[in-house]
Amino acid sequence: MAVLDAAADLALGTACVPTIDAVASRAGVSRTTIYKWWPSSAAVLAEALLERFHESIEFDDGLAVRDALTLQVDALVRLLRDTPAGALLRQLLAAAASDERLGRALLAQWMDPRRESAVHHVRRGIEQGDLRADVDADLVVDALFAPVYHRLVWGHAPLDAGLAQQVCDLVWPGIAASRTAT
Template structure:
């Protein structure tokens, strides 16, 4: 289990932290957010979870942090390392999964809010980087390096740059909203970048 709010489970003196309350809080945050389309307040989360506000502030620094942890537990989407798929298809699938997540579910709206929050609050930025962006980034980089190893991808390729260029347009259009996220965005971007990536 990927605990964001650290919790040593060594037996210590004193009343132990209530796991029941912890999950109640995280579920409350996620439910409120998915229902309202925005980051709930500490007050609302506490009320819904049937918990004192003080308890919230004890374990999390901000509502955005609570929500992020709550969403991660709800979606708990394992990022796939489908090493059987050809590199290009694996990358496209990954970007495509992101695009559809941002488009179809209300997760897109919430991710926008969380990105806004991460600009304001350092805690949120760190948590999002660690638990949201980096896993996806590393998975993509992994596929690219796999491609280099198998000779499909040009050696010396800047895997970080390529990865960012693949993912960036989706977030870019999500944030600015000047163009809808199309079904074929992933394929289009991959097609655009691939000639520079593939070995000639």
């Protein structure tokens, strides 16, 4: 959809939330058309980023749960490190500190779909007997993905190539059913 592509292109080029005017101009539509469907440019952008990067949260249920989760963490590392999405997300999170509506849009369009996709694999792991029945899926998703966002926001350590594997190896013994704990 032209509006979403325009918003994503502008934002990824500048690492800022584009204005509605800029999005409308690039998409060749009127401001009114955009406001008919979205409440703010931040909301357009959040949806645009979800669409643009959706493949980074799609993984085959044919994969072993541990592999699916590791690949998903690694896809986030690569997305934040190797594309302009990292710098852009850092700016969006900064802006969200003083803009509650943007914060809600980021949760709804960026974080929630990503968390749901990871929770899906955790639940699959519980059903298949790979993971302990009593694991808290939301906590596990925090444990797996928070170190990646933490390094993006603070910059105290790099988003290096081995990070996803290291984090998953660290967390796995705490969540695996005893027959698969090693």
